[in-house]
Amino acid sequence: xxxxxxxxxPETKQKLKFADHYKQMWPFxxxxxxxxxxxxxxxxxxxxxxxxxxxxxxxxxxxxxxxxDVQSPIYIPLLIxxxxxxxxxxxxxxxYLNTWVGTxxxxxxxxALFKKLMVFxxxxxxxxxxxxxxxxxxxxxxxxxxxLLDNLKLFVSRFFSSVSLIAVLIYNSWQLSIxxxxxxxxxxxxxxxxKRRIKGLIKDTIERSSGILTHYNECHAGNKTIASYNLxxxxxxxxNEILRMLFKLTMKMVKKTGWMTPLMHVVVSIGVGAxxxxxxxxxxxxxxxxxxxxxxxxxxxxxxxxxxxIGKNFNNVQISFLAIExxxxxxxxxxxxTDKENAKELKTIKENICxxxxxxxxxxxxxxxxxxxxxxKAGTTVALVGNSGGGKTTIVNLLPRFYDxxxxxxxxxxxxxxxxxxxxxRENIAIVFQDNFLFSGTIRDNILLGxxxxxxxxxxxxxxxxxxxEFVNEQENGLDTDIGERGSSLSGGxxxxxxxxxxxxxxxxxxxxxxxxxxxxxxxxxVVQKAINNLMKxxxxxxxxxxxxxxxxxxxxxxxxxxxxxxxxxHEELMQKENGAYRNLxxxxxxx
Numbered sequence: 001x002x003x004x005x006x007x008x009x010p011e012t013k014q015k016l017k018f019a020d021h022y023k024q025m026w027p028f029x030x031x032x033x034x035x036x037x038x039x040x041x042x043x044x045x046x047x048x049x050x051x052x053x054x055x056x057x058x059x060x061x062x063x064x065x066x067x068x069d070v071q072s073p074i075y076i077p078l079l080i081x082x083x084x085x086x087x088x089x090x091x092x093x094x095x096y097l098n099t100w101v102g103t104x105x106x107x108x109x110x111x112a113l114f115k116k117l118m119v120f121x122x123x124x125x126x127x128x129x130x131x132x133x134x135x136x137x138x139x140x141x142x143x144x145x146x147x148l149l150d151n152l153k154l155f156v157s158r159f160f161s162s163v164s165l166i167a168v169l170i171y172n173s174w175q176l177s178i179x180x181x182x183x184x185x186x187x188x189x190x191x192x193x194x195k196r197r198i199k200g201l202i203k204d205t206i207e208r209s210s211g212i213l214t215h216y217n218e219c220h221a222g223n224k225t226i227a228s229y230n231l232x233x234x235x236x237x238x239x240n241e242i243l244r245m246l247f248k249l250t251m252k253m254v255k256k257t258g259w260m261t262p263l264m265h266v267v268v269s270i271g272v273g274a275x276x277x278x279x280x281x282x283x284x285x286x287x288x289x290x291x292x293x294x295x296x297x298x299x300x301x302x303x304x305x306x307x308x309x310i311g312k313n314f315n316n317v318q319i320s321f322l323a324i325e326x327x328x329x330x331x332x333x334x335x336x337x338t339d340k341e342n343a344k345e346l347k348t349i350k351e352n353i354c355x356x357x358x359x360x361x362x363x364x365x366x367x368x369x370x371x372x373x374x375x376x377k378a379g380t381t382v383a384l385v386g387n388s389g390g391g392k393t394t395i396v397n398l399l400p401r402f403y404d405x406x407x408x409x410x411x412x413x414x415x416x417x418x419x420x421x422x423x424x425x426r427e428n429i430a431i432v433f434q435d436n437f438l439f440s441g442t443i444r445d446n447i448l449l450g451x452x453x454x455x456x457x458x459x460x461x462x463x464x465x466x467x468x469x470e471f472v473n474e475q476e477n478g479l480d481t482d483i484g485e486r487g488s489s490l491s492g493g494x495x496x497x498x499x500x501x502x503x504x505x506x507x508x509x510x511x512x513x514x515x516x517x518x519x520x521x522x523x524x525x526x527v528v529q530k531a532i533n534n535l536m537k538x539x540x541x542x543x544x545x546x547x548x549x550x551x552x553x554x555x556x557x558x559x560x561x562x563x564x565x566x567x568x569x570x571h572e573e574l575m576q577k578e579n580g581a582y583r584n585l586x587x588x589x590x591x592x
Contacts (some may be wrong), residue, residue, distance in 0.1 A: 028105045028112070028145075039097035040092050040156050047161030049087040050302055051168045052080060068363045091157075098153045106145040108329060113137045116330060121337045123362075131214030135206055138332060144323035155317070165303040172296040173288050176275050177516055180300055183271030187264045187304075201256065202322050205249045212242045268304040275300055290311050337401055343421040346428050348509045349540055351380045351413045353399070355420045359407035360394060370563045372408070376556070378509075381541040383551035385585065386560035393434075393546045395560075396512045398427045399542070430508040434515035434544075436499035438487035443472060444479040446487075446498055450506035466501035468494070500532070511541045548586050557582060 013282045022114045029036055117137055125133075142185045162184075169177040189300055226235055279296065288296075347408040358372035369391045376382050384392040397403055398410060401422060404565065417425055430450065438446050447459055454462075459479065471494060475481040487495045503511065513532065529550060545551045552571045559567035559574070567574060567581050574582035 024324060025105075028108050029101075031108075032101045032104055035097055035536060035548060036101045039064065039094055039101055039153065041095040042097065043153055043156035044160045046087055046090045046094055047157035047159065048164040049083050049090075050161040051164035052083040074088050094153055094157070102145055104143055109141040109145055110138065113141060113327065119335050119338075120333075122397070126362075129210065129214040130217045131210035131212065134180075134213045135210040135369065136326060139209075140323045144320050144327055144567065152317075162303055165299045168299040169296055169303070172292040172299070173279070173282065174281055175287070176300075177297055179274050179278060180271055180303070183267060183274070184303070187267040187271075190263060201249060201253050202319060205246065205253075206326075208242055208246045208249060212246070213237065215239055215242060232422050269398065271304065272297075272300065299410065337404055337422070339421045340419060344415060344419055344424075344425040346412060346420040348428065349412055352377050353510075353540060354411045354414075355395070355408070356411065357408040358395075358398070358405050360398065360403065361406050362403075367406075368563050369398075372563075373566065373587075374568075376540060376542075378540050379538055380555035381536050381543060381551075381553075383543045383545055383554035383557045384560060385545060385548065385551065385557060385582065386566075390560040391563040392546060392560055393514060396431075396514060396542050396544065399510070400426050400431070428508050429510045429512060430503035430506040431512040432496075432499050432503045432514065436495060438483060438490070438495055438498060440483070440485045442477075442480045442482055443475075443498065446483065447479075447501050447505055450502040450504070454505045459501075462501040462504035465504050466497045468497045468501055509535065509539055511539050513541065513543045513545075515544055515546065548589055559585075 114137065117133070166177070166181065168308055169180055215235070215238060226232060253576055275297065279288070279293050283290060283293055353376045355372050355374040358369055359367060360369040361367045372391075374382075384395060387394060393405075399403055399417070401417060404405065404418065412420070439449070444459070447462060448454055450462075451458070460469065463472055472478055472481070483489050483498075492500065517539065543551055543554060551557060554571070556568060557571060561581060567577070569582075574580055575586065579582055
């Protein structure tokens with residue numbers, strides 16, 4: 001089989017109901033469910049106390065404005081102040097608890113997503129841009145969690161506010177309540193169409209938003225290329241185009257959902273007008289008192305006012321639900337490269353590494369390696385040479401299981417590498433890439449990545465062998481010198497030598513050198529090559545090299561072309577072949 005498709009589609013394939021969202025979020029909510037429940041329960045009185053003012057207006061109107069009795073309702077203003085103070089304190093507590101719970105859950109989701117990100121094989125990163133990864137693994141967690149909990153508090157408080165206010169309406173006049181509730185239902189009906197309307201737009205918006213993140217990342221990483229080729233205007237135009245598309249999507253969102261709030265305003269105003277008209281008739285009729293009517297109108301306005309703006313909040317909740325779906329999609333993606341049950345631990349290599357009829361393809365029906373058979377004796381050096389794109393790097397990427405073979409097997413001492421645990425397999429392999437990645441931090445931090453418990457003696461030995469000791473001694477802070485993001489304060493050669501020192505301190509029995517000296521000047525290359533020769537002693541080494549002068553002493557040279565092994569042998573043997581591929585490469589490189 002080929003490398004599996006890991007392209008993250010912003011659009012979820014699942015159709016989830018509220019119960020499904022609840023089940024998927026529950027593992028994250030469970031550790032904090034008591035506080036979460038308390039935060040929700042506090043919202044009940046916060047909302048319910050809204051009805052106090054409306055309810056208090058009836059006796060106030062009847063006794064003071066109608067009966068002119070000033071002494072009777074003196075307690076009413078005091079009660080309103082007292083209840084409002086309690087409501088304010090409870091609201092603060094609800095905000096505090098919601099923020100605490102929301103942030104905790106948000107961070108737990110991000111931890112789970114990051115942990116998932118760390119188990120994905122390189123194929124996943126090959127197929128997804130940095131913008132998509134940032135969007136799906138960081139931003140979605142904020143949208144799903146913080147947005148949902150903030151709006152959940154709002155909905156709970158408004159729900160119980162509505163319940164208490166409807167009770168006030170019915171208490172004052174059941175006839176007017178029928179009109180008010182029918183209008184309320186009509187105002188809320190459009191909300192049922194929100195999710196269907198915005199789902200496709202959210203998909204497109206995520207794609208464009210991730211595009212702008214990728215664009216920023218590329219501008220940061222490629223700043224020198226942008227400057228040297230005068231690409232500033234080109235990059236600006238690309239950014240402008242992405243932002244233009246985002247603007248269009250934003251306006252489409254407004255077109256599809258923005259009408260809900262104005263519509264609710266119209267429907268609510270109709271309800272208020274109908275209540276005032278019919279209420280006037282009931283007052284004249286003597287069915288209700290003036291106090292009943294004022295209390296009813298106050299409760300109605302308090303009920304309708306938040307309803308007019310609920311469309312936007314409901315829209316945000318649906319966006320949060322869609323983010324939850326996307327998070328669930330990611331967490332449910334299985335990884336092809338995992339440990340088998342009862343996987344063996346690789347201690348060292350004693351006999352050989354064998355590539356047994358290896359076939360590999362990144363894309364289905366597009367083979368990259370074709371029937372590769374190779375036996376590498378422990379403690380020997382194998383050089384892989386050939387034209388670019390021939391499959392050299394792919395072969396060494398299969399050994400630490402960055403990818404798994406499509407057909408065939410790779411064995412170490414007769415055991416398939418898929419039977420070893422990934423951790424033990426990779427602990428026994430040290431790699432110096434052509435383009436080495438250094439982490440922000442100090443020289444010491446980056447060297448210790450190879451062996452966290454390395455002693456000072458081991459570190460300095462690695463520095464000396466990597467021809468980096470002199471440079472480190474010249475620095476004011478020595479090993480604790482900060483090298484900047486991706487080693488930005490170091491030269492290309494220094495970054496390469498630091499990566500070599502990292503591999504040296506790891507002291508693994510298998511070493512992979514992928515153009516390890518390509519970034520060095522002639523003087524540094526000569527010294528580092530000696531250090532690499534020391535590194536090769538008593539180890540099994542795979543060297544990928546275009547400079548054939550660096551691999552003439554290899555125990556075995558393997559020539560690849562178009563994914564096939566076309567020649568093997570030592571330098572002297574291959575040079576004796578008339579019109580041999582290696583001889584032609586060598587002569588072409590050294591003809592001058």
